Amino acid sequence: MSPYPSPTSDRPLAGRTIALTRGPARAGALGAVLREAGATVLTVPVVDFAWPADLGPLDDALTALRDGRFGWLAVTSATTVTALTRRAAALGTGLPILLAVAGDRVRIAAVGAGTAAALERAGVAVDLVPATGSGAQALLEAWPDASPEQTPVLLPHSDLAAGALADGLTARGWPVTAVTAYRTVDHPAAPGEAIEPENRWSEAAGERLTVAAAQERRPDAVVVTSPSTLRRWLAAGDPCPIVAIGLTTAAAAAEAGRPAAATAATADPAAVRDAVVTAVTRPVVSNPTGSPSARSADRDAAPPTPERRWKA
Structure with missing residues (x-):
């Protein structure tokens, strides 16, 4: 039985x-x-997410994104969305507003449906998401071919990212700037280091x-x-x-x-x-x-x- x-x-x-x-x-x-x-x-x-030891590169990348120096923002996880949202707020704006200042020059790519949903909950419209599956390979297969007018891609990621997406885009002719948006640590992250609110x-x-x-x-x-x-x-x-x-x-x-x-x-x-x-x-x-x-x-x-x- x-x-x-x-x-x-x-x-x-x-x-x-x-x-x-x-x-x-x-x-x-x-x-x-x-x-x-x-x-x-x-x-x-079992894991938690903490800020990089040095937030300068991430803040500089967001400032460059606002100033229109990137044509694509490639987002690989919902945790990255949280990190970008909170750092944009720390810079005195919101992520949707920051992207609006950049104008139509910036396209948003999500690695899968879950990440796309997180972006949309944050008020960010998504231009590219794979039809099936998720991950670096799925996004690479959906990514447009490079052209003489291609613009740089901003790729914020975890400190544990394998680099497959950055390598794949680079191999296809896209200039990529990768920046660490957060660290993956054992749960719980040290007080003051976690990217989530302290009362989570x-x-x-x-x-x-x-x-x-x-x-x-x-x-x-x-x-x-x-x-x-x-x-x-x-x-x-x-x-x-x-x-x-x-x-x-x-x-x-x-x-x-x-x-x-x-x-x-x-x-x-x-x-x-x-x-x-x-x-x-x-x-x-x-x-x-x-x-x-x-x-x-x-x-x-x-x-x-x-x-x-x-x-x-």
């Missing part, structure tokens, strides 16, 4: 416990969708667990949001099935010898929920490392996002 309540079409995760490697304040819509599907969600903030972990935001405490509850699957959250989860050794958000995270899981049981092509909550359902309902077999893992299978494609392409 199954130890779980019988799932239904509207509650396919009934009785399941899912760990989500985000804190309560960041779990947001994804946590809500998983709960609506019947899951008990454990919010586990208030009790009102809900319970948050350490990795060890979450693993003691024996979750049926863990949703890992990035290679850095994956590494921190695996460091504690839990063998539960992994659900990766994005191909980059899935690749990191494979390299770590713990292939993802399912992968969501984007951070869209419905796509992640569907990947979680796939992971927890697959038969369990042994992976090459000898640890239990969900059986590999072809991944379902996420619903496409309408691609926005820049027009000259």
